[in-house]
Amino acid sequence: MVTYNLIGAGLIVIGAGLGLGQIGGKAMEGIARQPEAAGKIQTAMIIVAALLEGLAFGALFLGK
Amino acid sequence: MMQVSNTIKTLLQLLILCFSLQSFAISDTEPEGAVSGKEQVDAYILHHLKDSHDFHLFSYTSDSGERKHVGFPLPVILWSSNGLATFMSSEFHHDDNGQVVVEKNGSKFVKLHSKIYELDAGASSVNFDEEHHATNAHKVLDFSITKSVVGVLLVGLLMLLAFSSLAKQYGKKKIPTGFGRVLEPLVLYVRDEIARPNIGEKHYRKFTGYLLTVFFFIWVLNLLGLTPFGFNVTGQIAVTACLAIFTLIIYTVSGNKDYWMHILWMPGVPVFVKPILAIIELAGAFIIKPFSLLVRLFANISAGHIVVMSLIAIMFTLKESLGVAGATGLSLVLSFFITLIEVLVAFLQAYIFTALSALFIGMAVAEHDHDHEHDEAGHEVADTEDVRADFI
Amino acid sequence: MEVLLNDFSPGLFVVQTILLLALIFLMVKFAWKPILNSLNEREAGIEEALAAADKARTDMQNLQADNEKMLQEARAEREGMLKEAREIKEKMISDSKEQAKLEGDKMLKQAQAAIESEKKAAVADIKSQVAELSVAIAEKVLKEDLSSNDKQLKLVDTMLSDIKLN
Numbered sequence: 001m002v003t004y005n006l007i008g009a010g011l012i013v014i015g016a017g018l019g020l021g022q023i024g025g026k027a028m029e030g031i032a033r034q035p036e037a038a039g040k041i042q043t044a045m046i047i048v049a050a051l052l053e054g055l056a057f058g059a060l061f062l063g064k
Numbered sequence: 065m066m067q068v069s070n071t072i073k074t075l076l077q078l079l080i081l082c083f084s085l086q087s088f089a090i091s092d093t094e095p096e097g098a099v100s101g102k103e104q105v106d107a108y109i110l111h112h113l114k115d116s117h118d119f120h121l122f123s124y125t126s127d128s129g130e131r132k133h134v135g136f137p138l139p140v141i142l143w144s145s146n147g148l149a150t151f152m153s154s155e156f157h158h159d160d161n162g163q164v165v166v167e168k169n170g171s172k173f174v175k176l177h178s179k180i181y182e183l184d185a186g187a188s189s190v191n192f193d194e195e196h197h198a199t200n201a202h203k204v205l206d207f208s209i210t211k212s213v214v215g216v217l218l219v220g221l222l223m224l225l226a227f228s229s230l231a232k233q234y235g236k237k238k239i240p241t242g243f244g245r246v247l248e249p250l251v252l253y254v255r256d257e258i259a260r261p262n263i264g265e266k267h268y269r270k271f272t273g274y275l276l277t278v279f280f281f282i283w284v285l286n287l288l289g290l291t292p293f294g295f296n297v298t299g300q301i302a303v304t305a306c307l308a309i310f311t312l313i314i315y316t317v318s319g320n321k322d323y324w325m326h327i328l329w330m331p332g333v334p335v336f337v338k339p340i341l342a343i344i345e346l347a348g349a350f351i352i353k354p355f356s357l358l359v360r361l362f363a364n365i366s367a368g369h370i371v372v373m374s375l376i377a378i379m380f381t382l383k384e385s386l387g388v389a390g391a392t393g394l395s396l397v398l399s400f401f402i403t404l405i406e407v408l409v410a411f412l413q414a415y416i417f418t419a420l421s422a423l424f425i426g427m428a429v430a431e432h433d434h435d436h437e438h439d440e441a442g443h444e445v446a447d448t449e450d451v452r453a454d455f456i
Numbered sequence: 457m458e459v460l461l462n463d464f465s466p467g468l469f470v471v472q473t474i475l476l477l478a479l480i481f482l483m484v485k486f487a488w489k490p491i492l493n494s495l496n497e498r499e500a501g502i503e504e505a506l507a508a509a510d511k512a513r514t515d516m517q518n519l520q521a522d523n524e525k526m527l528q529e530a531r532a533e534r535e536g537m538l539k540e541a542r543e544i545k546e547k548m549i550s551d552s553k554e555q556a557k558l559e560g561d562k563m564l565k566q567a568q569a570a571i572e573s574e575k576k577a578a579v580a581d582i583k584s585q586v587a588e589l590s591v592a593i594a595e596k597v598l599k600e601d602l603s604s605n606d607k608q609l610k611l612v613d614t615m616l617s618d619i620k621l622n
Contacts, residue, residue, distance in 0.1 A: 046412070046416065047416070050419075054355075054359060115468060179465070207471055216471075220478075224483065224486065231491045231494075234490060234494035235490075248495075252495065255495075273492075277476075277483045303469075310476065
């Protein structure tokens with residue numbers, strides 16, 4: 001039982017990591033393309049990353 | 065400004081007075097003494113993450129081999145099966161394993177892993193099952209002035225002092241001086257970068273007070289958690305749950321017709337999808353959003369505390385393989401940099417909690433003049449769309 | 457989830473709720489309301505001042521444009537006057553030159569005419585004097601030469617030979 005939970009937690013962390021990577025990478029691309037919009041992109045990035053993080057934490061705690 | 069610094073000075077003096085007057089040193093029955101082993105480090109960290117009923121500053125072993133704790137006790141207020149019971153936490157004599165039984169108002173109380181249990185009628189000591197759960201005791205409603213409550217009171221007092229003095233400064237002249245110059249940009253930041261863009265020009269004024277309070281409350285408490293006093297207020301699930309439920313109540317109460325229509329009967333999708341979406345949206349609005357708010361703050365702060373304390377514990381756990389100097393140096397360097405990151409996280413989490421609260425409120429009060437697309441994936445997608453729409 | 461629920465302390469939740477409510481109420485009443493009000497007031501003041509400054513600047517600009525225009529006009533007028541004066545000057549110079557030339561020509565002609573007539577008179581005088589002189593010389597010569605017959609005959613011969621030659 002415990003092992004399944006741990007596997008699930010690992011999957012969640014992998015998924016969240018991929019998602020966060022996408023968010024960060026795309027935000028970097030966006031900033032590189034439009035440096036003058038860096039502030040807005042960062043704010044949006046942080047908020048979207050926070051939403052994802054909340055999801056990941058929620059799943060982690062539900063699985064625990 | 066002099067006034068504030070004087071008040072802070074007075075507060076500090078009061079605090080020191082408390083320490084010197086009420087510091088109590090009581091011999092300990094625990095045989096282990098100082099924290100050294102891996103299990104003890106784990107136990108210590110877990111203990112720290114929980115709320116405590118006394119304000120513990122430090123412990124030492126006296127010449128006679130006794131374990132002494134220095135700190136001051138806090139009042140315990142319980143609602144038990146026999147009514148209200150109040151006493152000082154010093155009556156537990158630092159016991160956390162259910163050994164010391166305190167009798168008040170005809171009820172017997174023990175403290176077990178930072179929680180107070182009431183013994184069932186007739187029992188005189190706690191019995192444990194094999195998983196170390198008490199079998200003949202139950203939890204009581206604990207309204208004690210715990211360490212977290214002390215932290216909340218302290219922060220509330222500091223906020224009131226600092227910001228009411230800033231408010232008073234505006235009466236005399238238009239530009240604040242001294243510490244007010246630090247506070248004013250922060251207030252403006254919350255108003256102009258969090259409240260205004262997320263809620264919208266039309267409605268943001270009503271909610272700015274709440275957002276400002278929550279932002280500074282969380283931020284200062286997060287920072288307080290990084291001090292050696294060992295507060296872990298924003299790492300208490302009850303505190304973050306309370307904050308999240310406040311946000312939930314605010315956006316539920318202030319939601320307009322469009323908001324409820326989008327939740328209950330989503331426009332622009334086939335009829336048979338509408339009930340499914342309604343269930344998803346309801347779950348999103350009432351469970352997922354507040355849950356993600358409360359868990360995010362709680363988990364980030366708890367994780368930060370665990371990491372910092374684990375790195376400090378390197379001093380003990382790697383003493384044998386690296387030597388005293390090596391282990392201490394490594395621990396200091398690592399914990400220093402992680403603490404720097406934690407200072408950033410303290411701000412970031414306060415910002416995110418406030419920004420997401422503002423975003424949720426903004427979604428509830430927004431006037432939908434555009435018939436924007438809704439994905440079947442539910443609220444997360446709608447969230448990001450709305451985020452983008454707000455920032456682009 | 458179990459851990460979360462186990463860690464959740466309902467008592468702390470209630471205490472925190474009460475404290476947070478009190479804190480929000482107190483902060484809104486004693487801090488945020490006055491702060492935000494005065495910030496808004498200040499911002500409105502700044503906006504007003506900026507608008508006033510803007511207005512003053514446009515006024516200034518208008519004034520400056522007017523000045524510029526007037527200056528331009530004055531400059532153009534001055535330019536015109538100078539040009540006119542120059543033209544007049546040139547005209548006067550050229551006129552006087554022409555007149556002087558005419559006068560000079562006229563004087564030259566008169567002088568030439570006078571010289572011519574003087575010359576004629578002188579030539580005529582010289583002619584008459586030469587005639588008189590030659591007559592006198594001829595008279596003296598004749599008186600001398602025709603005093604003998606030989607000589608008279610010789611002359612007649614000479615004369616006759618000359619005539620023949622002619």
